[in-house]
Amino acid sequence: MIKLLRSFNLHYGEESREVVLENVKSNISFKGANLWILACAIVVASVGLNVNSTAVIIGAMLISPLMGPIVGAGFALGTYDFDLLKKSAKNLGVATLVSLFVSFLYFLLSPFKEAQSELLARTSPNIYDVLIAFFGGLVGGIAITRKEKGNPIPGVAIATALMPPLCTAGYGLAIGNFAYFSGAIYLYTINCFFICISTLFIVKLLKYPKIKFVDAQREKRITRTITVLLIIMLVPSFYLAYSLLQERKFTQNVSTFIQNEFAAKGYTVIYERTQFNSREKRIELAFLAKRFSDSELKGLNDRLGNYNLDNTKLLIRQDSVDLKKDILAEINKQSQHVSEKDITIQNLRNELAAYTFTDKALIEEITTLFPQVSPFSIGKQNVYINKDSSHLQTILMIDGKNKLNEGDLNRLESWLKVKLKSDAVSVITRDN
Incomplete structure (x- = not known):
């Protein structure tokens, strides 16, 4: 048992603490080459998000130097080096503002303004993003204190994903969507904060010496401040994770309802839209040929409870003119290549069938x-x-x-x- 515990000893393969602190300090500054690299990485990440290319986004995360000041802040808190903490915070602020400006400028000039899936994925953070940031930060903190850095550093840059949220925030500013901006900035803040906290945890675990003497009362005040910030970061993420879980359950229940009540009876659904984030949830459907009477609609709404779809209203679109407009809007929204010509052909076929x-x-x-x-x-x-x-x-x-x-x-x-x-x-x- 003792031998097994020794295998987890973090002091094995540890780099000299003076060398580690020197490396951390040298990676904090955002001047000259670092600032140029950051700006280029932001443009690359913005292009990747714009064209929905995961490979390009990963490349941008690998070349980004954003981790430096965040890790520096974690080391500063762990060693009570307040001068290093101020320098780290200042450089992180400069990097954040430059990144926001570059991404805002790119998306403002880009002719493609549609929100792709890679962009939308960065607008609704939750507790899982906290876990990724914390454990990714732990790996980063451990790797930085090793003699042999190895593969973890690039992996941490990809896993913690600091660049995409910043670019998404710039996108939100460019199109005037505050919801996108606030969601992305919150995700970026979560990543920064928990990478910093996990680095602090490693510094404390390895027992790095304090740079400055801090009395017990001030140390308690610092701990209390960190605890309050932890709660502020965690509570919204738990709520968002719960909302995400409820939305996925709702989507699954809607899918089961449609399968059992319509698809199994041979009715072809040509239009489907759900609204989860509203006081009364809604399911809007339309069918190729089937038209429902008022009594049938009432029966279908009554059976929603059998599928755990309480506080949900079913609406079946049977107005052909409005339905056509909605179908075309939904098709364009989902980037499917169906044109007005196809709708016209279908209408002509329906007219021909009448004769x-x-x-x-x-x-x-x-x-x-x-x-x-x-x-x-x-x-x-x-x-x-x-x-x-x-x-x-x-x-x-x-x-x-x-x-x-x-x-x-x-x-x-x-x-x-x-x-x-x-x-x-x-x-x-x-x-x-």
Whole structure:
């Protein structure tokens, strides 16, 4: 057991503390080359977010020097070096402002303003981002104190992801979306704070000596301040994580409801939109052909509770004009390549179907009861009474060779009117 515990001893392979502190101090400053590298990394990350390229974003995180002042702040707090803490905070502030300005300028000039999935992923931080920042920061703190730095440093830069939130905040400023800006800045603050705290934890664990003497009362005040900041950072992230969990449950329940109540019955859903973040949750659907009566809609709303969809209202869009607009808006929003031409083609197909006679059973009855009419044609056409008035009429046209008498023609026409439950029926003979 003792041998196993020794295997976890952090002092094994530890670099000289003087060398570690010297390296930390040298990585804090944002002047000259460091500032240029930061600005270039921000542009690369912004392009990656703009075109939704994960590989480009990872590359930007690898070349970014943002970790320096954050780690420096952690070491400063652990060793009570307040001069180093001020320098670290000042340089982090400069780096943050430069990053925001560069990303804001890029997105302001970029012709592509649509929020991609990589951008949206940085607007809603939660407790999982806290865990990533803290444990990523622990790895970074351990790696910095080693003689052999190895692979952890690049991995920490990718895992803690400081660049994307800053670029997303710049995007929020460029398009005037405060929700995006505040969410991204909160994520960036979480990352900075918990990387700093995890570095402080490693410094305390390795028992780095204090640079300045601090009395017990001041040390207690510093600890209390850090604790308050921890609570301020953690409480919103727990709430956001809970909201995310509830939203995912809602989405899964909606999917089950649609599958059981519609897809399993052969109804084709062509439009779906859900609203979770509202006082009354909503599900909006539209179908290819099925139209629902008021009683059916009431029954569907009553059954929402069976799927744990309480405080949820089901709306089925059956207005074709408004629905068409919403479908086109949703298609554009999801970046799917469906054009107005496709909608027009579908509408033409629907109009053509109105003129096509598809009752095969009736055609079989005609050929059985009136075999002398074959060959014949049957279909629907517009009959115009005047320029402002017309109606659809079913026309059965018989070849003139059949020589049907007037009585047979009248009997066939009367029979068709009864079968079709319409007076708009005509039987005519085509002269050859």
